[in-house]
Amino acid sequence: MDYTILTGFAxxxxxxxxxxxxxxxxxxxxxxxDGILMVFVDKHPDLSQEKIGEITLxxxxxxxxxxxxxxxxxxxxxxxxxxxxxxxLVNLTEDGTAFLKEIKKADHKVSDxxxxxxxxxxxxxxxxxxxxxxxxxxxxEIPK
Numbered sequence: 001m002d003y004t005i006l007t008g009f010a011x012x013x014x015x016x017x018x019x020x021x022x023x024x025x026x027x028x029x030x031x032x033x034d035g036i037l038m039v040f041v042d043k044h045p046d047l048s049q050e051k052i053g054e055i056t057l058x059x060x061x062x063x064x065x066x067x068x069x070x071x072x073x074x075x076x077x078x079x080x081x082x083x084x085x086x087x088x089l090v091n092l093t094e095d096g097t098a099f100l101k102e103i104k105k106a107d108h109k110v111s112d113x114x115x116x117x118x119x120x121x122x123x124x125x126x127x128x129x130x131x132x133x134x135x136x137x138x139x140x141e142i143p144k
Contacts, residue, residue, distance in 0.1 A: 020110050021103060031069070049067060076090060077091055
């Protein structure tokens with residue numbers, strides 16, 4: 001198998017998604033990381049800022065700046081942890097959830113356009129293959 005097509009597809013797909021996200025965020029004076037964190041916080045509510053950094057591998061200062069922008073835009077909120085008052089838990093606001101829906105809608109338009117000439121059967125086959133390949137990531141041992 002010629003893996004260059006897979007690498008090329010993955011790269012162009014992610015760059016197209018990033019450009020779409022960036023263009024939407026830029027109109028609101030926000031950055032790509034802000035959008036990434038919105039998606040992450042939506043999927044993982046009530047995590048601390050530190051835990052978000054640990055999982056996403058973004059540095060604490062970048063996350064703090066991004067969360068500040070999201071709070072100023074009214075898209076996220078940090079509330080005090082119920083048992084550890086030094087920690088703050090991060091969640092999206094209603095406005096943040098609504099804005100994220102806009103972002104996801106634009107993202108789906110890109111994907112729908114990419115696959116518009118691909119039959120439903122081929123799309124289902126591709127999904128099965130990619131799921132299988134994705135699960136193989138867990139079998140890879142990367143040397144340290």
